[in-house]
Amino acid sequence: xxxxxxxxxxxxxxxxxxxxxxxxKNVLIVGGGEVASQRVESILxxxxxxxxxxxxxxxxxxxxxxxxxxGDRVTHRDRQFxxxxxxxxxxMILTALDDNELSNAIVKMSRERRIPVxxxxxxxxxxxxxxxxxxxxxxxxxxxxxGNGPRMASIIKKRLQAGLSGLEGQAITKVxxxxxxLKQRAxxxxxxxxxxxxxxxxxxxxxxxxxxxxxxxxxxMENVLDKGWERGKRVPKPSELGISRRSTTSKSFxxxxxxxxxxxxxxxxxTATLLLSYSGRR
Amino acid sequence: xxxxxxxxxxxxxxxxxxxxxxxxKNVLIVGGGEVASQRVESILxxxxxxxxxxxxxxxxxxxxxxxxxxGDRVTHRDRQFxxxxxxxxxxMILTALDDNELSNAIVKMSRERRIPVxxxxxxxxxxxxxxxxxxxxxxxxxxxxxGNGPRMASIIKKRLQAGLSGLEGQAITKVxxxxxxLKQRAxxxxxxxxxxxxxxxxxxxxxxxxxxxxxxxxxxMENVLDKGWERGKRVPKPSELGISRRSTTSKSFxxxxxxxxxxxxxxxxxTATLLLSYSGRR
Numbered sequence: 303x304x305x306x307x308x309x310x311x312x313x314x315x316x317x318x319x320x321x322x323x324x325x326x327k328n329v330l331i332v333g334g335g336e337v338a339s340q341r342v343e344s345i346l347x348x349x350x351x352x353x354x355x356x357x358x359x360x361x362x363x364x365x366x367x368x369x370x371x372x373g374d375r376v377t378h379r380d381r382q383f384x385x386x387x388x389x390x391x392x393x394m395i396l397t398a399l400d401d402n403e404l405s406n407a408i409v410k411m412s413r414e415r416r417i418p419v420x421x422x423x424x425x426x427x428x429x430x431x432x433x434x435x436x437x438x439x440x441x442x443x444x445x446x447x448x449g450n451g452p453r454m455a456s457i458i459k460k461r462l463q464a465g466l467s468g469l470e471g472q473a474i475t476k477v478x479x480x481x482x483x484l485k486q487r488a489x490x491x492x493x494x495x496x497x498x499x500x501x502x503x504x505x506x507x508x509x510x511x512x513x514x515x516x517x518x519x520x521x522x523m524e525n526v527l528d529k530g531w532e533r534g535k536r537v538p539k540p541s542e543l544g545i546s547r548r549s550t551t552s553k554s555f556x557x558x559x560x561x562x563x564x565x566x567x568x569x570x571x572x573t574a575t576l577l578l579s580y581s582g583r584r
Numbered sequence: 585x586x587x588x589x590x591x592x593x594x595x596x597x598x599x600x601x602x603x604x605x606x607x608x609k610n611v612l613i614v615g616g617g618e619v620a621s622q623r624v625e626s627i628l629x630x631x632x633x634x635x636x637x638x639x640x641x642x643x644x645x646x647x648x649x650x651x652x653x654x655g656d657r658v659t660h661r662d663r664q665f666x667x668x669x670x671x672x673x674x675x676m677i678l679t680a681l682d683d684n685e686l687s688n689a690i691v692k693m694s695r696e697r698r699i700p701v702x703x704x705x706x707x708x709x710x711x712x713x714x715x716x717x718x719x720x721x722x723x724x725x726x727x728x729x730x731g732n733g734p735r736m737a738s739i740i741k742k743r744l745q746a747g748l749s750g751l752e753g754q755a756i757t758k759v760x761x762x763x764x765x766l767k768q769r770a771x772x773x774x775x776x777x778x779x780x781x782x783x784x785x786x787x788x789x790x791x792x793x794x795x796x797x798x799x800x801x802x803x804x805m806e807n808v809l810d811k812g813w814e815r816g817k818r819v820p821k822p823s824e825l826g827i828s829r830r831s832t833t834s835k836s837f838x839x840x841x842x843x844x845x846x847x848x849x850x851x852x853x854x855t856a857t858l859l860l861s862y863s864g865r866r
Binding site for chain 2 (some may be wrong): 305306310311313314315316317318319320321322323324343344345346347349350364368370371372383408415416417418420428429430431432433436437440441442443444445446447448449450453455457458461462464465466469474475477480503507508511512527541565566568569570571572573574575578581
């Protein structure tokens with residue numbers, strides 16, 4: 303968020319990364335192969351209703367699995383695309399076809415009806431792109447290289463995952479629950495109280511480690527509110543509340559970084575002692 | 585991508601994270617305050633044309649700055665929202681207003697015209713949400729907590745940034761350039777050659793460190809192709825090509841992890857020697 307004029311003048315060349323809301327919306331996927339199976343998974347994550355339009359003979363095993371296991375959300379139409387009426391009532395269209403001509407035609411129909419559309423492998427025809435994703439409960443991370451290769455995106459994904467403790471999703475869930483409890487104690491929308499609630503939550507999030515939240519159960523949350531919010535809106539220390547820190551990636555790193563030098567110090571001392579006592583004996 | 589049936593049955597509760605394409609599209613932002621200034625920045629990144637509709641008296645300094653510096657992309661209409669005709673020719677609508685009633689009305693108009701819309705602070709009215717973002721050249725990363733607080737998203741953002749070397753964007757750019765050079769040497773779309781190109785690029789990306797790519801200049805890229813692709817499609821080692829590894833976050837970590845134990849070993853040896861010689865002197 304810098305105000306450097308040169309930076310502002312250079313802004314461009316990217317996409318708008320957004321979290322599209324599909325809850326109970328209708329999504330048509332034309333095709334049933336491997337790419338289609340990836341699309342089904344992404345769309346299931348977003349709680350939409352999915353129609354997979356493809357002959358059964360061409361279904362990828364994972365697409366079949368989704369159709370079998372998620373009949374609550376996925377409908378299979380065992381046939382080819384038949385015409386514009388397939389788009390009726392749809393909120394998003396995805397094609398995953400080898401037939402570029404058909405993909406082109408479907409994109410054109412979608413545009414006429416102003417339905418967002420993605421045609422796999424034909425970036426020029428897409429309203430939006432997919433990217434590599436990390437999911438951990440309420441936490442979703444997307445990595446886009448703006449068309450510079452899915453391979454690099456998946457390498458970046460591994461690098462990012464290595465920096466996460468794996469407790470972030472749980473921590474975010476707990477922060478959400480704590481915020482709801484706070485709202486019950488200090489209800490109302492906006493105003494001074496709303497700002498105070500937001501400020502207290504914000505301080506708590508800044509002063510605690512994310513992992514401190516992940517272990518909070520219901521009574522521990524009440525305890526945070528009793529000893530924090532209710533006592534002059536202070537931020538209690540996790541140790542005050544008997545919250546023991548779980549081991550995390552970064553903590554296991556600091557343990558290692560202390561352990562290794564200790565062993566090395568000990569080894570050095572023993573080596574010198576042995577050498578000296580050996581030379582003393584001669 | 586596991587096929588665990590329980591995982592598949594539990595898929596849901598998230599959003600669809602996508603990279604929306606806005607190049608030369610028209611985006612209307614109603615409002616000019618701080619949130620609007622953040623929106624202008626996000627939309628400028630995606631190369632759209634922006635209309636900011638808000639009385640000049642209510643513009644945030646950053647919104648003003650964007651209007652001043654990016655006249656090529658940002659048009660300011662110094663007035664209130666006047667009615668549905670404001671939406672003519674628009675491809676996306678964003679409201680950033682204190683007036684919830686007006687936001688509601690604009691969302692309704694947008695829906696009637698099937699224009700994607702986001703109303704700041706009114707999640708129920710949004711077709712899509714924004715999230716915390718990391719940008720490094722062609723690399724864009726988005727962090728969404730699915731409405732569980734921007735504070736947590738920005739903490740996750742810092743955690744992810746700590747795991748990046750800062751050379752990823754440059755590396756991705758270079759990989760893109762290298763891929764183009766390879767296509768010039770071995771042209772054609774799809775087929776066996778296309779698969780071989782993809783396989784070689786993929787092996788190269790897996791065997792090299794991302795940072796090895798970041799230092800490639802034009803002649804070094806030709807060298808990679810000469811000594812790799814042209815010699816039986818092998819993957820050359822960076823050292824073979826005289827590519828010296830730049831220091832990265834992960835490498836400075838491994839240096840530290842070797843250095844500290846060495847110092848500790850030495851200190852241990854010296855301490856033992858001093859202690860022994862002291863006790864010997866008594």
